[in-house]
Amino acid sequence: MVRGEDIPDYDAIVIGAGLTGIYQTFLLDQEGMKVLGIEAGKDVGGTWFWNRYPGCRLDTESYAYGYLASSGIIPDWNWSENFAGQPELLRYANAAADAMDVRRLYKFQTRVTAAHYQQRENVWKVTRDDNEVVTCRYLISATGPLSASRMPDIKGIGSFKGESFHSSRWSTRQDGSQDSIDFTGSGVGREADPDRSSFWRKARADGNQLLRNLQQGLRSSRRYREEPIQEVTPTGIRTSERDYDLDVVIYATGFDAVTGSLDRIDIRGKDNTKLKDVWADGPTTYLGLQARGFPNFFTLVGPHNGSAFCNIGVCGALQVEWVTRMLAYLRQKACRIRNPRKKPRTSGQTRFTRTLRARY
Numbered sequence: 001m002v003r004g005e006d007i008p009d010y011d012a013i014v015i016g017a018g019l020t021g022i023y024q025t026f027l028l029d030q031e032g033m034k035v036l037g038i039e040a041g042k043d044v045g046g047t048w049f050w051n052r053y054p055g056c057r058l059d060t061e062s063y064a065y066g067y068l069a070s071s072g073i074i075p076d077w078n079w080s081e082n083f084a085g086q087p088e089l090l091r092y093a094n095a096a097a098d099a100m101d102v103r104r105l106y107k108f109q110t111r112v113t114a115a116h117y118q119q120r121e122n123v124w125k126v127t128r129d130d131n132e133v134v135t136c137r138y139l140i141s142a143t144g145p146l147s148a149s150r151m152p153d154i155k156g157i158g159s160f161k162g163e164s165f166h167s168s169r170w171s172t173r174q175d176g177s178q179d180s181i182d183f184t185g186s187g188v189g190r191e192a193d194p195d196r197s198s199f200w201r202k203a204r205a206d207g208n209q210l211l212r213n214l215q216q217g218l219r220s221s222r223r224y225r226e227e228p229i230q231e232v233t234p235t236g237i238r239t240s241e242r243d244y245d246l247d248v249v250i251y252a253t254g255f256d257a258v259t260g261s262l263d264r265i266d267i268r269g270k271d272n273t274k275l276k277d278v279w280a281d282g283p284t285t286y287l288g289l290q291a292r293g294f295p296n297f298f299t300l301v302g303p304h305n306g307s308a309f310c311n312i313g314v315c316g317a318l319q320v321e322w323v324t325r326m327l328a329y330l331r332q333k334a335c336r337i338r339n340p341r342k343k344p345r346t347s348g349q350t351r352f353t354r355t356l357r358a359r360y
Contacts, residue, residue: 008123008135010036012327014142015112015265017102018046019093020300020307020316021142023068026100027324033331036134037106038126044097044106046144048089053170056086065313068096114266115139117295122336124296137336138327142300142316143261152253155231162235164249171248262299269294279303284350289323295339298323 014025017039025037041049058065062079069077074095080088097103107128114127124139151157151166165171227239236246267275270293278284278291285291288305289298300319301307307315330338 006121006123008121008137010034010134010136011331012036012138012140013038013124013126013134013136014140015039016046016142016144017041017044017097017106017108018048018142018144019068019096019313020144020320021046022093022097022100022102023073023317024140024142024300024320024323025102025105027320028327029102029105031324031328031331033327035105036136037102038110038112038128039106039108040111042109043094044103045090045093046142048086048093051168051170052086053167057081058083058085058089060311062088065311066092067314067317068092071317074099112265114268115297116266116268116272117270117297119270122295138296138298138338140298140300140323141262141302144301150254151251154229157232159234160232160236160246160249162247162249164251167250167252170250262302267294267297269297289319290339292339295337 011033012028012035014021014028014035014037017025017037021037021039022044025035028035043049061082062084063070065084066077066079068074069092074092077092077095084092111129112126113129114125116125116127117123118125118135121135123135123137125133125135126139127133157164163171227241230238230240232238232249233243236244237249238244263276263279269275269278269291273293275291275294278293283291283303285299285302285304288302288307289300291297291299299305300323301312301316305319307319326338330336
């Protein structure tokens, strides 16, 4: 560790306004640090802001997920369901953001396009899609493990004249009542079976005609699975067997999981080294929080990170608290750099990564 003298625009920049991101921003602000949050969406919520498809809900019990309620941030919060649905989870995120007063610290509807470490100044230079450039001492990603949606590489995908979208960007205009709908993606078959899928078992009969419409559509869509899609046409989809005229195409084609959101940012560490190149053969990290050669860069709920494979609502928050204590300690001791050491513990990061790969 070394001591630095340059003063950046911010002590820390947090990328993402999901539950983990807003809690990290709040705690650093409480520590007296100057913090900027950057979020692509219009408001807080993260996965619960973006994912609004029918049946979207928790797969763990609400009380176990709701750390911000149990920890005293929003002590009066009461869950209406054992497994809360997306609308309630978004209300929960908004209530927490209100209680923590974090929106004032965020720049919404803004993406980070690049983050380059400046060795001489020991700061991160962060470029946004509004062409603004800001600097920070600590760069913290809270972009989520399933935020980078993946569209299929299908001929003619841009030619379709109807409505089309990825399932994680569900159209609020879509009620499915009169439309001919196609779901494209390997996960469709599993969700199409109402006897096996918890997705459908949890669908409420008290009011979601859309689910009934989509169930019927999905039953018929199973015939596509043995008809490879050749191309998307202006009026629908052409398979190896025939053309299907459609009103809506929904791409349930998954995500570039865990590292995808970071790959889409031009992140460069020491000696202008690209994180994407370093991780080309798979991520290498220390404790799932840092990568050697990228000082003061922290990946919350990222690769090799226990929070990514845990109850994120709780584990992500506990990780935020640990990072906050560490940064507060560094600040107290006037230390400016935190990076896994190359010497004398060169093998520490390597051993950690090898252990994870061997086990999982």
